[in-house]
Amino acid sequence: MNLNFFFEVLIGGLLSGVMYALVALGFVLIYKASGVFNFAQGAMVFFAALTCVSLTEFGWPLWVAIAATIVVMSVLGLAIERVVLRPLVNQPEISLFMATIGLTFFIEGMAQLMWGAEVKRLDLGIEDVPMESLLQSFNIIVSKFDMIAAAICALLVGGLALFFSRTKVGRALRAVADDHQAALAVGIPLQQIWGIVWGVAGFVALVAGLLWGSRNGVQFSLTFVALKALPVLILGGFTSVPGAIIGGLIIGASEKLAEVYLGPFVGGGIEGWFPYVLALLFLLVRPEGLFGEKIIRRI
Amino acid sequence: MFYREAGQFKSSYETDGQIFPIRQDRIGILLLIGLAFVAIPLVATPYFFSAILIPFLIFSLAALGLNILTGYAGQLSLGSAAFMAVGAFSAYNFVLRVPGIPLLAAFILGGLCAAAVGIVFGLPSLRVRGFYLAASTLATQFFVVWALTKVRWFTNYSSSGVITAQKMQILGVDFDTPVSKYLLVLSIVAVLALLAKNMVRSNMGRCWMAVRDMDVAAEVIGIRLMRAKLLAFAVSSFYCGVAGALYAYAYLGTVEPEAYSLDLSFRILFMVIIGGLGSVMGSFLGAAFIVLLPVLLNTLAHAASISTAVASNLELMVFGALIIFFLIVEPHGLARLWQIAKEKLRLWPFPH
Numbered sequence: 001m002n003l004n005f006f007f008e009v010l011i012g013g014l015l016s017g018v019m020y021a022l023v024a025l026g027f028v029l030i031y032k033a034s035g036v037f038n039f040a041q042g043a044m045v046f047f048a049a050l051t052c053v054s055l056t057e058f059g060w061p062l063w064v065a066i067a068a069t070i071v072v073m074s075v076l077g078l079a080i081e082r083v084v085l086r087p088l089v090n091q092p093e094i095s096l097f098m099a100t101i102g103l104t105f106f107i108e109g110m111a112q113l114m115w116g117a118e119v120k121r122l123d124l125g126i127e128d129v130p131m132e133s134l135l136q137s138f139n140i141i142v143s144k145f146d147m148i149a150a151a152i153c154a155l156l157v158g159g160l161a162l163f164f165s166r167t168k169v170g171r172a173l174r175a176v177a178d179d180h181q182a183a184l185a186v187g188i189p190l191q192q193i194w195g196i197v198w199g200v201a202g203f204v205a206l207v208a209g210l211l212w213g214s215r216n217g218v219q220f221s222l223t224f225v226a227l228k229a230l231p232v233l234i235l236g237g238f239t240s241v242p243g244a245i246i247g248g249l250i251i252g253a254s255e256k257l258a259e260v261y262l263g264p265f266v267g268g269g270i271e272g273w274f275p276y277v278l279a280l281l282f283l284l285v286r287p288e289g290l291f292g293e294k295i296i297r298r299i
Numbered sequence: 300m301f302y303r304e305a306g307q308f309k310s311s312y313e314t315d316g317q318i319f320p321i322r323q324d325r326i327g328i329l330l331l332i333g334l335a336f337v338a339i340p341l342v343a344t345p346y347f348f349s350a351i352l353i354p355f356l357i358f359s360l361a362a363l364g365l366n367i368l369t370g371y372a373g374q375l376s377l378g379s380a381a382f383m384a385v386g387a388f389s390a391y392n393f394v395l396r397v398p399g400i401p402l403l404a405a406f407i408l409g410g411l412c413a414a415a416v417g418i419v420f421g422l423p424s425l426r427v428r429g430f431y432l433a434a435s436t437l438a439t440q441f442f443v444v445w446a447l448t449k450v451r452w453f454t455n456y457s458s459s460g461v462i463t464a465q466k467m468q469i470l471g472v473d474f475d476t477p478v479s480k481y482l483l484v485l486s487i488v489a490v491l492a493l494l495a496k497n498m499v500r501s502n503m504g505r506c507w508m509a510v511r512d513m514d515v516a517a518e519v520i521g522i523r524l525m526r527a528k529l530l531a532f533a534v535s536s537f538y539c540g541v542a543g544a545l546y547a548y549a550y551l552g553t554v555e556p557e558a559y560s561l562d563l564s565f566r567i568l569f570m571v572i573i574g575g576l577g578s579v580m581g582s583f584l585g586a587a588f589i590v591l592l593p594v595l596l597n598t599l600a601h602a603a604s605i606s607t608a609v610a611s612n613l614e615l616m617v618f619g620a621l622i623i624f625f626l627i628v629e630p631h632g633l634a635r636l637w638q639i640a641k642e643k644l645r646l647w648p649f650p651h
Contacts, residue, residue, distance in 0.1 A: 087627045098572045102622030109615030230434045276438035287427045
């Protein structure tokens with residue numbers, strides 16, 4: 001086995017794992033704060049990227065477009081909270097989940113109605129070329145774009161972690177995640193917190209959409225990114241930010257390695273289901289995922 | 300007034316345990332069956348059969364299958380299309396490779412294959428629940444479609460991966476016109492629906508409901524969790540498998556594994572949710588709603604002369620919005636609306 005090649009695959013997998021983690025992060029944020037399994041995260045990634053690209057096509061500079069998209073995503077998040085989730089308070093989780101699937105359809109339709117359905121190119125000004133230094137010293141080909149994307153993700157995750165643990169809003173958020181009623185009782189404005197969470201999730205969706213979009217073009221298939229993030233979630237636990245990241249790394253790396261080393265024996269294309277089966281096998285050992293809260297059931 | 304059961308006394312255990320205890324229900328169901336078997340074939344057009352009625356019945360069957368699993372046994376599944384695919388492709392292979400096999404036997408064997416796959420992929424339900432389970436049923440969805448595409452034996456080595464369903468012939472009678480296909484599908488669906496209705500009020504169904512409401516408590520009172528859950532997966536997959544076989548044979552004709560995509564799974568889940576979780580009739584109402592909605596929206600779009608691209612996006616939006624609307628307005632589904640109507644009819648026209 002060629003060791004250099006192995007490392008190339010491994011690093012490529014880890015880097016794409018970071019991207020999965022980024023999408024999974026959006027899920028975790030919302031699930032933690034409101035107990036909603038937001039299936040529409042993939043559609044939000046698509047909508048954010050499409051909005052941003054379309055604005056640049058109007059001749060807006062990239063930074064202005066990104067800022068405008070952040071505003072749009074926050075408004076969208078607030079609107080979702082107000083129109084969809086608030087009337088559904090106290091419904092069983094499955095109803096909320098179904099509502100977000102409905103939301104997925106709605107956002108997908110809206111995005112294409114507003115901006116058209118054709119594939120758009122997005123250029124963030126980062127080249128997709130091998131890193132010179134790594135190529136020379138270790139003879140390993142790693143894309144510069146992937147490296148920078150991973151760095152951005154790491155920054156974002158670090159920033160969010162700080163935001164959650166150090167700021168007042170972050171603390172309120174964790175209180176809400178812990179117990180809605182107790183949080184209300186000590187005077188935390190629940191609705192406002194939910195609005196913030198959806199806004200942040202929209203922002204995360206935008207970053208994910210931009211990175212994925214400049215990789216593969218901004219197109220409808222971006223919505224399938226959500227399906228990539230699900231095994232990450234089951235592996236890492238629905239309620240854990242570090243879980244999303246480590247789960248993402250494991251899934252990314254094992255998926256690429258399996259595709260390269262196992263794929264040829266079974267006809268290839270196993271990337272679609274391998275992460276799920278992996279996560280499933282893992283669940284049999286630890287039903288709450290790596291870092292999920294221990295499930296305690298009482299009668 | 301119309302639903303008043305006054306004067307209908309039960310004087311034996313048989314009458315107490317019968318499937319429709321109220322006379323009005325019995326008359327209503329007989330009328331409905333008569334309508335479906337006799338009146339509709341006399342009046343409906345071929346387009347109506349092949350574009351609306353047949354898919355409606357097939358989806359009802361699939362929704363019924365999922366409803367047994369999700370509505371009665373409480374195990375959320377996003378892989379129902381995969382079980383339909385297993386049913387369709389195994390029925391195809393049975394007809395292809397076993398000479399002289401009766402078609403109905405092939406359908407049943409297809410359903411049994413789906414049930415076997417269902418048991419295997421239902422195993423995680425013993426350890427995980429809720430969204431973890433839902434996400435892990437996606438493994439079924441992706442794995443089955445991948446396997447059917449990659450293993451060429453399943454599609455009989457056809458170059459495009461598409462199978463063409465064989466002619467439907469039972470006891471020398473060809474089922475090739477829309478009316479005959481409709482009657483065949485209707486008969487199968489009616490028998491299976493009756494079976495399901497009886498199943499959910501038997502010991503088995505009550506075990507499922509106990510598991511749904513709280514599985515730890517169910518285990519404490521002596522229900523075997525493993526048996527109940529795996530049985531729910533098996534029965535549900537059997538229904539989905541038969542529905543999948545009918546989908547290939549009576550509706551599409553030629554079919555590829557990709558036809559049983561995640562989208563189809565979602566649509567079946569929508570039918571169950573909109574129709575009403577834990578209700579046999581709800582499966583039918585939900586299927587009718589989801590089948591008719593796109594037709595209706597298309598007609599409206601035509602009438603308003605909107606371009607196809609815009610119309611398809613609008614359709615997505617309206618579809619999504621309606622689902623949210625329904626969940627907000629009536630979270631217990633259309634079946635609940637019917638129950639409310641029944642309550643009202645019972646008293647009408649006197650309010651007290």
